[in-house]
Amino acid sequence: MSFFATIGRAVLSLLATIGGLAIFTARSLAALVSPPIYGRLIGQQMMRVGYFSLPVVGLTAFFTGGALALQIYLGGNRYGAEAIVPQIVVLGITRELGPVIAGLMVAGRVSAAIAAEIGTMKVTEQIDALTTLATNPVKYLVVPRLLAAVISMPILVAVADSIGVFGGYVVATESLGFTGSIYLKNTVDFATHQDVASGLIKAAVFGFIIALMGCYNGFNSKGGAQGVGTATTNAVVSSSILILAANYLLTSILFTR
Amino acid sequence: MTTFKIELIGVKKRFGPKVVLDGVDLSIEKQSSTVIIGGSGTGKSVALKCILGILTPDEGTIKIDGEDVTRLKGAARDAVMKKFGMLFQGGALFDSLPVWENVAFGLIQGRGMARRRARDVAIEKLAKVGLTADVGELYPVELSGGMQKRVGLARAIAADPEIIFFDEPTTGLDPIMSDIINDLIVSTVKDVGATALSITHDMVSARKISDRIAMLYGGRIIWQGPTAEIDRSGNDYVDQFIHGRATGPIKMAVKA
Numbered sequence: 001m002s003f004f005a006t007i008g009r010a011v012l013s014l015l016a017t018i019g020g021l022a023i024f025t026a027r028s029l030a031a032l033v034s035p036p037i038y039g040r041l042i043g044q045q046m047m048r049v050g051y052f053s054l055p056v057v058g059l060t061a062f063f064t065g066g067a068l069a070l071q072i073y074l075g076g077n078r079y080g081a082e083a084i085v086p087q088i089v090v091l092g093i094t095r096e097l098g099p100v101i102a103g104l105m106v107a108g109r110v111s112a113a114i115a116a117e118i119g120t121m122k123v124t125e126q127i128d129a130l131t132t133l134a135t136n137p138v139k140y141l142v143v144p145r146l147l148a149a150v151i152s153m154p155i156l157v158a159v160a161d162s163i164g165v166f167g168g169y170v171v172a173t174e175s176l177g178f179t180g181s182i183y184l185k186n187t188v189d190f191a192t193h194q195d196v197a198s199g200l201i202k203a204a205v206f207g208f209i210i211a212l213m214g215c216y217n218g219f220n221s222k223g224g225a226q227g228v229g230t231a232t233t234n235a236v237v238s239s240s241i242l243i244l245a246a247n248y249l250l251t252s253i254l255f256t257r
Numbered sequence: 258m259t260t261f262k263i264e265l266i267g268v269k270k271r272f273g274p275k276v277v278l279d280g281v282d283l284s285i286e287k288q289s290s291t292v293i294i295g296g297s298g299t300g301k302s303v304a305l306k307c308i309l310g311i312l313t314p315d316e317g318t319i320k321i322d323g324e325d326v327t328r329l330k331g332a333a334r335d336a337v338m339k340k341f342g343m344l345f346q347g348g349a350l351f352d353s354l355p356v357w358e359n360v361a362f363g364l365i366q367g368r369g370m371a372r373r374r375a376r377d378v379a380i381e382k383l384a385k386v387g388l389t390a391d392v393g394e395l396y397p398v399e400l401s402g403g404m405q406k407r408v409g410l411a412r413a414i415a416a417d418p419e420i421i422f423f424d425e426p427t428t429g430l431d432p433i434m435s436d437i438i439n440d441l442i443v444s445t446v447k448d449v450g451a452t453a454l455s456i457t458h459d460m461v462s463a464r465k466i467s468d469r470i471a472m473l474y475g476g477r478i479i480w481q482g483p484t485a486e487i488d489r490s491g492n493d494y495v496d497q498f499i500h501g502r503a504t505g506p507i508k509m510a511v512k513a
Contacts, residue, residue, distance in 0.1 A: 036369075125349040128311050132343040132422075133412075134335055134367030 050152030065167025118218025153207030279476030342418035357393030
């Protein structure tokens with residue numbers, strides 16, 4: 001009996017979570033399109049999501065671009081196709097690695113911070129206090145974070161794309177014997193608008209996921225410090241998984257036509 | 258027939274199998290000060306959150322000024338919320354905002370008042386609870402417990418609410434600070450002309466700030482009456498509670 005009860009409980013709790021998340025998303029989207037819009041808060045959040053994520057995203061993009069160049073060179077070497085490095089680097093960075101790496105780094109940084117902040121507000125009754133001050137907590141806390149993440153992430157990824165390509169350029173010209181001008185020409189000639197645009201669309205979706213999972217887990221945190229810790233962990237884990245799943249889904253939608 | 262400021266009729270609320278409120282009936286007159294007493298975990302906070310609309314009761318009706326607000330949502334709920342002010346147990350001050358902005362929050366966000374004007378109102382309200390303007394520049398974490406309560410009180414009265422809720426206003430304060438806060442509550446409520454509803458298990462505080470007391474036990478109001486009559490209630494439960502005896506008809510659930 002207890003075997004089935006365990007399975008049943010797990011299924012019920014999963015369904016409850018999916019339902020809860022769906023309702024939370026619907027409420028957030030409804031709040032998104034109705035006034036008031038807190039411009040000052042959106043600005044603050046964009047600084048936190050976008051600007052302060054630049055160093056960590058830039059560094060990871062640089063090293064990823066470098067490693068990618070090295071791998072393609074070594075792999076291409078087996079077929080005598082080393083010259084393909086600039087083309088594959090720009091393709092890989094703009095279509096996949098730029099948005100995914102930036103998404104995962106920001107998920108770790110921002111999703112966790114949002115969950116911890118909102119979770120602490122929840123357990124110290126600050127969210128109830130918002131309600132008693134005639135302020136809708138979803139509108140005041142969730143909407144600015146969602147908008148800020150959806151706007152900032154594409155900008156962040158555009159920068160990450162450039163730095164990633166630059167990382168590949170540095171490795172290719174410094175240690176793989178490429179000529180700088182030819183590397184750049186090959187990069188620019190090969191990359192299409194669609195390559196870059198698809199990555200930026202992904203970035204916006206990832207931004208939505210990051211803010212949503214941070215807010216959802218924060219709002220649903222229970223208990224004291226431990227509950228906030230759990231919420232933070234869940235926010236990072238769930239947003240990372242959803243980013244990777246969404247990445248596959250978006251790739252299949254954007255490129256198989 | 259008089260309309261009561263707040264009316265609870267047969268309010269029931271359960272969480273899973275645990276019945277917390279089992280038909281609460283309570284009527285509160287305009288500009289009166291009522292205190293709900295009861296042990297920890299008897300549902301005082303749940304009752305308060307039902308009136309505030311943070312929780313929705315499973316059954317029963319809650320009326321504010323004769324209007325049924327039990328299941329109000331959206332803009333209609335917001336309109337009712339503007340009648341309320343609340344002092345939370347832990348203060349629940351927004352730690353990302355300076356003190357003055359905490360006090361002015363309901364004015365700026367809820368009522369769309371210009372920041373400069375709201376700031377003046379905030380400083381005026383801070384003065385009412387005995388805090389100077391320079392405290393307004395500090396952040397909540399820089400304040401002592403007593404000062405946080407004062408700021409919470411200033412925030413609760415900032416928008417001149419018709420109804421003010423006090424959730425355990427003296428918990429965590431020393432006896433002298435408790436007395437100061439109690440005095441402040443009495444004077445500010447009178448000053449604003451508001452109806453007050455408090456929940457506490459501190460009998461000293463309850464006697465001082467209320468003119469009526471209601472006792473919540475087993476999910477129901479088992480006794481209510483004027484504060485002066487609490488010592489002659491003739492109710493064993495009430496007697497045990499107000500004298501703080503370990504033995505009596507009330508059995509404390511040790512397990513949560």
